[in-house]
Amino acid sequence: MDFLTVLQILDSTIRLATPLLFACLAGLFSERAGIFDIGLEGKMLAAAFFAGAIAYTSGSVWLGMLAAIAASVILSLIHGLASITFRGNQLISGVAINFLAAGLTVLIAQDWFRQGGRTPSLSGDARFNNIQLPFAETLEPVPVIGPIYAELISGHSFLVYVGLLSVPFTWWLLFRTRFGLRLRAVGENPAAVDTAGISVIRLRYIAVLICGILCGLAGAYLSTGLQAGFVKDMSAGRGFIALAALIFAKWRPWYALYATLLFGLLQAIAIRFQNVDIGTFTVPVQFMEALPYILTVVILAGFVGKAIPPRAGGEPYVKER
């Protein structure tokens, strides 16, 4: 395995990890505030559709991205309404959102484009094109550093960089601001937050809203960054992998980055090396593809310490009278 192959695998890792990262951070905000969200998948799917559809009709990928965020935020607010205001079961609401998105996207797509639940292929400004960072061309001949910069760091779409930057931002917001402290407190002990005179309901709605925005970006990346158009069920379970990554990351932003990169790497390796030869023994591709899930089970079994979810997670807050 030469250096270039390694770079290509890492390149592929970044592409595959980005939608997971957005969804994972989205789940992080929501769950830290005490709202379990298994509707990440559905929101991502709805966002992917609206990004593709609006980018196609308007010809602008930016309008597509805004539409994706709007669609995802609306679904988030439905989840918020059900689980915060009406104190419903958060898991059931999340499942409902997944089903709603899976059916609705195909239905609307069929009505608008008559192409059987897909959007037409996007081209030109209707897609996120890859950004060449400055000096990528000039630095390329430099050994080792040159190719790393030109191949790996430069040449991704805009949303990849947004995703990577949102990790330190999330860390700063959650652990270095007053808002972050309150948000975390609301997921641990909402009664205490309420006693301090801060609205639990409002904080939780804000968390759910941020979750919607991030899921919107994840979806927009799928249909307008990675692919050129929406295809039915294109999220293909990535929302659930993101949830697993979130548990793996123990609800921490930097760990979320590492976890999603690891999952991305495993997928990239499985794609690049369909069968891995280790001496006389061949590891079949099925095992490689199952590896992220096996890993999750191993981790959940407590292999890497205890993953403790926010204490008030999943419980609607009822004010005492």
Add this chain to the structure above:
Amino acid sequence: MNFFTKALGTVAGVALSATMALAEPALIYDLGGKFDKSFNEAAFNGAERWAKETGGSYRDIEIQSEAQREQALRRLAEAGFNPVITTGFAIADIMGTVAKDFPDTKFVNVDGWLPEVPANVLLINFTENQGSYLVGMMAAMASESNTVGFIGGMDIPLIRRFACGYSEGVKAVNPDATVISNMTGTTPAAWNDPVKGSELARAQIADGADVIYAAAGGTGVGVLQTAADEGILSIGVDSNQNYLHPGKVLTSMLKRVDVAVFDSMSAGENLETGGFLTLDLEAEGVGYALDEYNADLVSAEMKAAVDAAAAKIISGELVVHDYFASDDCPSLDF
């Protein structure tokens, strides 16, 4: 009460005779969905052509999950649709069981296989190995790097049959050429994961492939897109996919599912059942697509070579290895 039951009986009788008189055909698509631009869409096009030419109408259903297969079959048979046509190998098993309960209804399946075929079931198969052989020859002739790729959908014998025929064709033109073969997955989700299709295509391009043949349903859309983005050629499958990226798709391996559906619907209740029907190159069940979108890509020399090979296959002079026959492929490792 007496009147009510009588009225109900009359209504039911009228409804029954109405459906019996009509005996419209019905079509059940496989999980890839009606508009997959490929396999199922070909079935839909055949049905539409039938409806247009005969003025008849038909019922079609897109199933959403594995569990709906039996339900859909039974419901359509109970409602008096005849024949009931299904696409995809996965439904054949349960169709064999259901068919025994409805001896007066004819059932048709495209791609399926059953050890024992009930008297009212027709299984239509295509010689994908022959069609793939032809596009494999074209891929080898169009390739400059002497490396070509194959991306399959779900890893099933049928798709291996595509891959094997393709690599036979490539090796026939250039024995030193390398064929890289990948499957998208092992579950039905592999038919609808364009993101993974894209990544597989990128990996093959990185390994030197400059023509990639996608036999992967909706996943193929991602493969063709990436191939067009990266400036290499691709080969579509089942339906004619040349128009998706004009000038970037070398050709498409045609599998005339539309003809199979059209013929079955035309025969209606008089359809001959109780066995297999194989649509091969001679019956024009398979072939390659040539139209205005790929006219510049296919040279006269290429066309002559492929047509010559096609003639040899039809005459029996050339036998393309069939994965089904031996469950292995001499020219390709999986």
